[in-house]
Amino acid sequence: MLNASRRGCRKKITTIEGLKGTLVQGAFIEKFAFQCGYCTPGFIINCHTLLQKYPTADDTVIKDWLESNICRCTGYQEIEEAVKAVQDQLKNGSRE
Numbered sequence: 761m762l763n764a765s766r767r768g769c770r771k772k773i774t775t776i777e778g779l780k781g782t783l784v785q786g787a788f789i790e791k792f793a794f795q796c797g798y799c800t801p802g803f804i805i806n807c808h809t810l811l812q813k814y815p816t817a818d819d820t821v822i823k824d825w826l827e828s829n830i831c832r833c834t835g836y837q838e839i840e841e842a843v844k845a846v847q848d849q850l851k852n853g854s855r856e
C-alpha cells in the first residue's frame with residue numbers, strides 16, 4: 761500500500777502487491793482467471809474494488825463493472841467466476 765501524501769493527497773493507494781493473500785487473489789488462482797501481465801493486475805484490482813463496493817453484485821453489475829478493464833483476448837467468464845467465488849465465500853463469513 762502506498763501513501764500518496766507527498767503530493768498532498770492523503771488517500772491510501774492499494775497496488776496489486778497489496779492484495780497478496782486476499783480472497784480475490786485466491787479466486788483468480790482457483791478459477792484460472794489469469795490473462796496477460798498487462799491486464800491481470802487491473803482485473804484483480806478491479807474485482808477487489810467491485811467486491812468492496814457491491815459485495816452482492818448480480819451478473820449484470822459484474823459484467824458492466826468488468827467492461828472498464830479492457831481485454832479483447834478473453835470472454836471474461838473465468839474472471840466472473842472468480843468474483844462469484846469470492847461472493848460465495850463472503851456469504852459464508854469469510855472476510856476479504
Ligand code: FES
Pocket residue numbers: 795796797798799800830831832833834
Ligand atoms: S490477455 Fe491481457 S489484454 Fe488481453
